[in-house]
Amino acid sequence: MITRRALLDGVAAAGGARAAIATLAALGGLPATPAAAAAPSLPRDGRRVLVVGGGIAGLVAAYEMRRAGWEVRVLEAASKPGGRCMTLRAGDTVQEAGGPVQRVAWPEAPHLYLNPGPARIPHHHRGILGYCRALGVPLEVLVNENRAALVESPGGPVPLRRLQADMRGLVAELAVKGLGAGGLAMPVSEEDLARLRGALRFWGGLDAEARYRGTPRAGWAEGPGAGLDPPKPLGPLDPRALMVPEVWMAASFAEGIDYQATMLQPVGGMGRIAAGFARALGDAVVTGAEVVSLRRVEGGARVTWRGADGAMREEVAPRVLVALPAPVLASLDTDFSAERKAALAALRYAHACKLGFYAARRFWEEDAAIYGGISWTPRDALQVWYPSHGFHAEGGVLVGAYIFDGPSAQRFEAAAPEARGAAMAADGEGLHPGYAKAVSAPVSVAWGRMKRAGGAWAEWTRPQRASEYPLLRAPEGPYVFAGEYLSWLTGWQEGAVLSAWSALEDLQK
Amino acid sequence: MITRRALLDGVAAAGGARAAIATLAALGGLPATPAAAAAPSLPRDGRRVLVVGGGIAGLVAAYEMRRAGWEVRVLEAASKPGGRCMTLRAGDTVQEAGGPVQRVAWPEAPHLYLNPGPARIPHHHRGILGYCRALGVPLEVLVNENRAALVESPGGPVPLRRLQADMRGLVAELAVKGLGAGGLAMPVSEEDLARLRGALRFWGGLDAEARYRGTPRAGWAEGPGAGLDPPKPLGPLDPRALMVPEVWMAASFAEGIDYQATMLQPVGGMGRIAAGFARALGDAVVTGAEVVSLRRVEGGARVTWRGADGAMREEVAPRVLVALPAPVLASLDTDFSAERKAALAALRYAHACKLGFYAARRFWEEDAAIYGGISWTPRDALQVWYPSHGFHAEGGVLVGAYIFDGPSAQRFEAAAPEARGAAMAADGEGLHPGYAKAVSAPVSVAWGRMKRAGGAWAEWTRPQRASEYPLLRAPEGPYVFAGEYLSWLTGWQEGAVLSAWSALEDLQK
Incomplete structure (x- = not known):
């Protein structure tokens, strides 16, 4: 089994015996787990x-x-x-200040909904999770980072896996050079230096010369099959492809403390x-x-x-x-x-905006093997979210735009619902050719125009x-x-x- | 909102205008999505x-x-x-060559099962996913990397988030130094160099001086609350804590092409x-x-x-x-x-081995906010898997050991089921104090001893x-x-x- 072996061999080559490392007192003081959060207990005095x-x-x-x-x-x-914690389904309505009534025109099915407000619960948000438990609200995993999701780059959409792998390769190559240039602050033995160099190679998917020449982590040029020929990994992208802000954003996004796996969602909507x-x-x-x-x-x-x-x-x-x-x-x-x-x-x-589309065909799954997660575009839409539930079901609801704030939110907010739908459908073409024809029935919420919220x-x-x-x-x-x-x-x-x-x-x- | 702002500000500081980057022809030739796999079509000639x-x-x-x-x-x-594709539930039996009959003694409930063989389906395994679709087998997300999961280190268990953040910090620091030492192979302008340096800072969570001094990505020393004081991030670990093989393995594991998100599992077992x-x-x-x-x-x-x-x-x-x-x-x-x-x-x-435990209390969720994912230990058990389903339900089945091969597999294979259970329960203590008392009813499969498989x-x-x-x-x-x-x-x-x-x-x- 290629990957498991490579993993073990790579670590063995990179790491040497763990016994060689001094006892790490620095690790000792950590509580492994936070105490569960709880509400203050109130006096039972009938207030x-x-x-x-x-x-x-x-x-x-x-x-x-x-x-x-x-x-x-x-x-x-x-x-x-x-x-703001709400879920829109067939027949529900939304009305912004000064806007028309939008009625959700999707089919009625348990998996067809949009959370226009909060849509995910980080696993360490113990308070709200405790209430889900107390109230019997079932939870399921929400995929926040999917390596099959796409980043629209100047040359076209690139799967996140390829950007992530190449970025790791680039950074690790530079780090090996930094190590050679005496970059490590702490005093280490020659042996430890060699070990760290090996570990960096493993970490970055570098070759024996500590160069990044592509790795299966980026995906396959020719995938592993049952034929005679071994699989071939993709070669590296032009490193300049990595110097685009959206790429760094997409690649570091799920590192944020509130964006890390495991991310959860209530079954059936927030x-x-x-x-x-x-x-x-x-x-x-x-x-x-x-x-x-x-x-x-x-x-x-x-x-x-x-x-x-x-x-x-x-x-x-x-x-x-x-x-x-x-x-x-x-x-x-x-x-x-x-x-x-x-x-x-x-x-x-914040003037955050979100838009939902119905799609009769789950083209992201069928055509691109995208099961949940988020694609990124430099266009106004910014993010496209794929549902983390209802896999292989009939139809699906995509988040066709999630705009945090700023000029693109202003443009979105100023537009009528119909115009937003058309614009976001066009934006999706940069990720999925044919997107604009595959999505329909937009429903949008510009939180800055919701009179009972006044913003996101x-x-x-x-x-x-x-x-x-x-x-x-x-x-x-x-x-x-x-x-x-x-x-x-x-x-x-x-x-x-x-x-x-x-x-x-x-x-x- | 701290993180979203930091993300946007950080990227803006790091990246500058995307227009500055030359058109990336290198990106152009990529098909964004693989064509879905399909079986060869057979002649209808009644063979x-x-x-x-x-x-x-x-x-x-x-x-x-x-x-x-x-x-x-x-x-x-x-x-x-x-x-080998099987699921064990209440009342099922397992028998290895020369071993006693093991009967699964867990309560009967939809979420209480063990997949002793394959337990996950990468999203790009289009063949088997196509059959799940054709056969109407519902799928759900399996969490393969959970930043709340633990790595047993010499000083005690450390959440993966902390190791990942500190490792990124260390590598990015070294990379900035490598950049200063002329580490970049391609010719770039001074402006691009400054931009890349900024991007590396963002990527690694470094400060203005390109030093890693801790980041909220690693977790909080004092979490964000509703009081007067702002949250405080954890400081960095002793960098030597990162030079342990298990740490690099755990930290690069989910980068492998067959281990990346999104990972799936059939609802109810393989x-x-x-x-x-x-x-x-x-x-x-x-x-x-x-x-x-x-x-x-x-x-x-x-x-x-x-x-x-x-x-x-x-x-x-x-x-x-x-x-x-x-x-x-x-x-x-x-x-x-x-x-x-x-x-x-x-x-x-391979002589892979897997063991399942029943736990009446989902202590990993309640005490440690661990929802699915895998913890790592240098002991024989190697991996502990937490269920990605049945969150907050009554009881759960843990994978108490998943050993790929090698000497620890030999030891596991040679032991009687009861002795395995005791040993793996003890191994889990390195991750969760009190583990041995919290788990029960072990069921194990050493694939090298399964006569209809002969190995994993x-x-x-x-x-x-x-x-x-x-x-x-x-x-x-x-x-x-x-x-x-x-x-x-x-x-x-x-x-x-x-x-x-x-x-x-x-x-x-």
């Missing part, structure tokens, strides 16, 4: 709290307060809770988490309740809202947990301090973290605050969970 | 072929011959087809593939049929076998497709040429590939041959598929 905003932060806080027997209600403006909370909270969640004002009054704060029937209602509660996104809160009628109002208004949210996630500047962040996370009179923006994990559901837990601590003070 | 051996090679060949309307029977010695073939082939598969001799006779070859009822049977067929593993074939009573017999006997098979996969030497391989893959009189050993992808089901397709070509000659 009453009103929660404004039924996104993840509000739901988590309400869930914990309910567990402690507190009297809690969650006011959620939308027809179901979850906030909306299953909010649905789980809704099930657990029952009538504590009031949907269609659009809060219009918050005022301090005798005995706490008065929350006024318009109900699903259009009638105005109000409730006075001793404490109000305010779990709305900062841009929404900034434009709400409140009696917050002038400093808080200014800080809320100044906090910029908070983008703190360093000065804001020093001044406005402490201000915004502090309670004010009867008000306590929560949301992903009040954490160091903005843009992740885990940030909302941790912020909710922090707010629960505040509520006890 | 009759007897298949000896109901592993993947025999099943694939029979399936294609059936599709072409040929008359085909598959003789399989075991009680169900699949050969045995589902053979079960799918069995369903499709119906009564063409005769189980419990132990072939005892092959003889050339007038009109083809006579196959004699002992049936499930103990009675001897025989059948003469114009062509016989012999799809048994080489070691089994070497000891069978046949009239093959002396050269073939010698070559079959000389072909060494063929290990061709280079000289054998030149002489014996052509000899063994060539038909001989009425006999045509197939099996993973007759391919360049030994040890993979795909090798068996490709070999079966090659045999179908031979059958038409």
